Structure formats: structure tokens, C-alpha cells
Amino acid sequence: MKSNKITVSQIAKTTGLSPATISRVMNHPELVKQETLESVQTAMLNLGYDFQKATVLPVQKKKIIILNVPDTENIFYDEIIKGAKTSAHAHGCHILVNECPIESGTIKEFCDLIKCIDVAGVILLNQVETTLLEQIHAIAPLIQCCEYNKSSNYPYVSIDDIDAAEKATNHLLSCGRNKIAFVNGPLSFKYAIERREGFLSAMNTADTFVPKNWMIQLPKVNYDMAYAAISRILNEETIPNAFFMSSDIFAMALVRAAHHFHLKVPKDIMVVGFDDISFSSIISPTLTTIAQPSFQLGYSACEMLIEIILNPSSTPKSLLLGTNLIIRESTSIQAP
């Protein structure tokens, strides 16, 4: 019996190729090697795929997916958008990016927007209160991506921020650093709460004390605010010999502020960032950081949404993807 209910991730698992490659094979078979094409097609046939049917949405169906982000300024979102676009395109849908927070003051505007466009579904990268999630869900199916509301039951794809922050902190401790400061974003976000928890847990386990004024809480992910806060710390007599940052933007501010105080990174101060934005491997020194699977986050969020759009009674299982510690010059003991 032939079925079209197999997923890209099943094909990826069978072939050992990445979901992105599978998607490229499906969208642009002319761009991939003949052997890749054949391996995917064989796997799809074996999984029972019927090439006569298309997985794209029927013509009369709604085709617009709104991807709502807190801020297009944060380049961390770029790869997420790309991942979502790749999935959407494979199903004949369009991704349109809408930038605004979703809170009591903006919910009406957002709901008007998605009603007016008659969207197929919504991917939310904001932290949204349960009652507001319900208002959105009454209009269109939704998936939460990266940020998610723990007290709601709507599906999400995200990462384990506690584990990631522990990995980052343990790396600094294993480099022999014991005076570690932490710069974080607003605690209204799930990521900020969990990264703080992971940092403190690793420091506690290592029985290492963190002075209160070395735990910086900023109101947004902003380079200038971070630079100012870090400068105050570096201006004291006793300064940290390492920083864990909940964003690469903060790590970049540390590199620059250290330069101003004639301190060398990593010799005097090591730093680990978060996100692995493209600039992390571009600046000098290059940044050790936690790489999020950004493309996969966007891709999976959209795949899960499409699953609900095609079958409104389905409830895709929420998913936490793995992160990687990428060690670069900012924590390298041999580096200049």
C-alpha cells in the first residue's frame, strides 16, 4: 500500500543525508548529484512513497505562513528563516516574516493581520502568554519555535538551554578559569532563565563562587548595553578571568571592551558566546560559542506546522534539538 505520510526526517534517517539535502533533492533535483538523487528516490520508494501524488498543498488551500519574530535585527534569526523557507517551499507555501512582540497591546493587530491574509499557519519565535496563544490558535494553527510557553500545551521545537549553558561553563572551568562572570538577556525569555540556571548549576557543582555584580541582567540583546556593563566590571580592581555570554553579541562587546582596557582575549580573559552567528568566526579572536541548530529549528517548526495544516487533528510531538560547543580562539590556550 502506498502512502504519502512519510516525512523528510524519515527519509533523512534512512539515507543518512541531512533534512536540508533531502529538501534540496525535492526542490531542485537538477542541482544534486545523480547518486544522491537515486539514493533519496530509492529510500522514498522503500518507505512507500507514491511519486504520483504530490506533498504540496492543494491549489485551493491557504498557502501563506507567517513567521513572527521579536526583532529582525538579531541575525541569529536568519538561519531559522532559511530553514522554515526550505520546508515551506517544499510544500508549495510561502513564508512571510512579521516583526513584532506579541503581548496584550499588540495581539489585536496581530490577529487582524493573520485574519486579513487568511494564513495557513503561524510560527512564533516570541514568548507568548497562554491566553494570547489561544486567541491566535482560534484563527490559525501555530507552532512555537525557540521560545515556548511552558504552561501551554501548544507544540514547540527548541533547544535544552540548561544543558547548553552547563557545557559552556564547564568548558571555561576546564580551561582553568574560576572567576567567571555571566551576561544575560531579559528573564522574560525562557532562554535567559534556563541559561542562567545552567550557568549557576555548573558553578555550584564546581563549588565556585560568583559575586553578585558579575551576574549581569540586560533589558535586551544589545551590544552597547553589554559594552557598558562589561566596562564597569573590567574597571574594578578584581576582575573576572572569563565570561559566559548568553549571546554572541555580548561576547563581541567583551572582546572590544577588553581591548579598551588593554586586556588580551583569551590570555587575560576567556569568553564563550551563544548562537554561533556568522560573525563569531569572522572577528579576531574568533569566538568559542554554543552553536544552535538554527536551520533545523526553522525547518522542523515549519514541518510540524505543515503536519497540522494537512491534518488538523494531529498533535506533533514537541522537540528539543541538540547544541554544540564550538571551540575557537577566544578560549584557546595557545592563541596569541
Add this chain to the structure above:
Amino acid sequence: MKSNKITVSQIAKTTGLSPATISRVMNHPELVKQETLESVQTAMLNLGYDFQKATVLPVQKKKIIILNVPDTENIFYDEIIKGAKTSAHAHGCHILVNECPIESGTIKEFCDLIKCIDVAGVILLNQVETTLLEQIHAIAPLIQCCEYNKSSNYPYVSIDDIDAAEKATNHLLSCGRNKIAFVNGPLSFKYAIERREGFLSAMNTADTFVPKNWMIQLPKVNYDMAYAAISRILNEETIPNAFFMSSDIFAMALVRAAHHFHLKVPKDIMVVGFDDISFSSIISPTLTTIAQPSFQLGYSACEMLIEIILNPSSTPKSLLLGTNLIIRESTSIQAP
């Protein structure tokens, strides 16, 4: 006689405030100083503004504006999007960002999209062929922003790239550098053709020769490609003592490649970038660059579009905005 046909730019001109401030006064009067509010209100009354009428589009009108960009990866677009959003919001419209090139292979998909959403108008940041512009225009009003098709008659807002490139090159010459290389993006873009023209014009005027292999033409604005191309130049016996780059991304690649070749910026090699992306003032050394009025480009493009939406027979005059040379450490003679 009272009229609502005055524009934000008229109010800006009358008050001496920036269009962004005017827009903030209109959207968030609670956030501005009392004297600013009063000065704007007085100017509006003097210009004949009727506070009883609103400038927002009537409820039944279409309200979605699609802002089409070649690539959300290029963070240069962030401020443009912000500018367009500020204007759109003041008129009760929504900006949705769509990322795709517009060419013969994608035009059908793009036209389907804007038909399906029934958009109020389109802001194009792509270079689009005349026949394709006509197909879009048959569906919705359009404005070209940054890139524009010189052989079409559709309105645009952009900058004078020739003049900007001349300024950048003359700055390097005035710093005593005479061996200047140039790294550029694809010549399918208007900006690349004009920056090349400005660079060569300044070099010719200074009677300074440019070897062919110091004129690099890359197929896209990409850090890795630039790094590879620059490394080949720096690996030769005779190397440049300055680079003019048509993007800050290329300038960042130069800083990193110079580091690899144990060359100091600015002592051994000076560099001027283009765009003034936020990272230009973050990296060490900070980058001298040409600042584009990105917010204003997006804001003006949307204002011109709204003008056509409100009055379909109007033909807003195309506009070239000024650029500024921002001198930072990468060309500073005193810098380390």
C-alpha cells in the same frame, strides 16, 4: 481650507526635525518631549492639517505591503526594514518581508503571492527587469528601493553610489595610500556598477594605476569568497597598502586575512568598507565606511508607496539620498 495632503517630509522640513522623529510624534506622542510634540502640532496646523481626519488608510482598504529583499542574510537590510515599518505603521499598514530574487524563473510565484494576499503595494529591493516590473505593476503599485532599473520609469529611492565610491577612494588617497585594491559584488547590481565607476574615476583623477588582479569581482556578497580572493592578493610579492570594499562584509574579511598574513590594519593596509552595518563599529579595528541612510531609504520608499496607494494617479519623484564617510580606526594614522 484644511487638507490632509501634507507629508511627513513637509513637516520635517518645517520643523527641522527628522522624518523618524515626526513619525514617533505621530505614533507615540507619549514618548516625545512636550516641546517636540507642540512644535510638530504647530507645524501641522500651519501646513493646513486637519486633526479631525486620520492619515491612516480607510478600514476597507488593503493594508499589507510586501517588502521584497534579495536576501535576509545581509544585515544591511535591517534598518531599511525598520524605516519602512515606521512609515507603514503610521498609515495603519503592515510590512511583511518576502525574500526571493525576482527573475523570469520566480516572477510567476511572486505575482501569485501578491495576488493571493491582495497587497496594497510592493517595495522592491531587487534589481528587476522592465518586463517583470510591468507584470508586478499590473497587480499592485510598486516602489524601487536601493536597487533600481535605470531603463524603467517606476519611481525609486536610492543613493549616488558613484559619488560615495569617489569619496571613499579619495579618503584613502588623502591618507597617502596609492596602491589600492577594490573588491566588488556582482555587476548585475546597479550599486556594483556605480561603485566600480566611482573608484576608477577617483583613481584616474589621481593618475594612479590599478593592476587588473587588484580589481576583484565576486559573484555574491559573501565573507568566505572575499577572504579567499583577498588572501590570493596578500600572498603575492607586491601587495596593496589599501583596499576599498563595496561591502563591510568584504572589509571584515580583509581585517581577518591581514591578521593571518601578519599585516597590521591600518599601519600596513588601510581599508574602507561600505554600508556601515552595526558590526563595523564593533570589530577591532573599527571600520571606516560609507554610511548609507538605511532607515531613511526604507522610510522614504514606504512614504512614496503610500502616496501612490492613496492617490493612484500620483507619480512621486524619484529620490537620491546622501551618504557619509565615517572615519574610524581602519584608516586612522594614529591607531595601533
